[in-house]
Amino acid sequence: MKRLWNALMYSLFGLKDTFVMERAFRQEIIATSILLPLALYIKVSLCLKLLLIVCNITVLIVELLNTSLELIADIVSPGFNIKVKHAKDCGSAAVFLSLVSWFIVWMVAFSQWLCAL
Template sequence: MQQRSPFKSRGGLERLRAAVKYSLNGFRQAWHEEAAFRQELMLFAVLLPVALVVPVTIVERIVLVSSAVLVLVVELLNSAIEAVVDRVSFDRHELSQRAKDLGSAAVMLSLLVAGFCWLAILGPLVVDLAEW
């Protein structure tokens, strides 16, 4: 007979309640412990209203919002990687550094993708306004 983890929820509404609780705790931890997450969340708070009011198609609006959300998702994953690495050991190790560097590279790539999306969609609008 297989043992069940005491940390595993049973299912149904209990599972949903636990998942929401853990997710909210994750957001809380990221806000309190991760300066980069706070900065990116503040940037998102500025960009979201812009994405909702600019005169673009629904698909372009979805790309703008999704690319900004992607940055937050990747930052949360990077923070999780860093937490696990630090949990294992604070000692310097090549593999620990590699894991942290790869997570950081993923965040940078998501920022570049988001920047490209915003520039590609809003760039022509800004040029049109400048010529007006």
């Protein structure tokens, strides 16, 4: 139980630190806090509701991974390094693609919801 408790605490510290340090993560948390209740409210299939929720969480996960990649890259190579730049660009691209998928799923949900009205 102690190990599980410690893992929970480390995770919460990581969420808090990222929220404090990363503006993009704060924006995504704000969007998620608005969109998750909306996902539960709109009248779409249960499958689509779950997909909306999973896409929201996936964006947060990818942002956390990108932030950790950037922090480690800055420690390992404080000066300019083309390979580090490439790694950071890949992390940024991963965040972008998760946001694109988030947007697509929300547009499908909104279109289904509006058609049902």
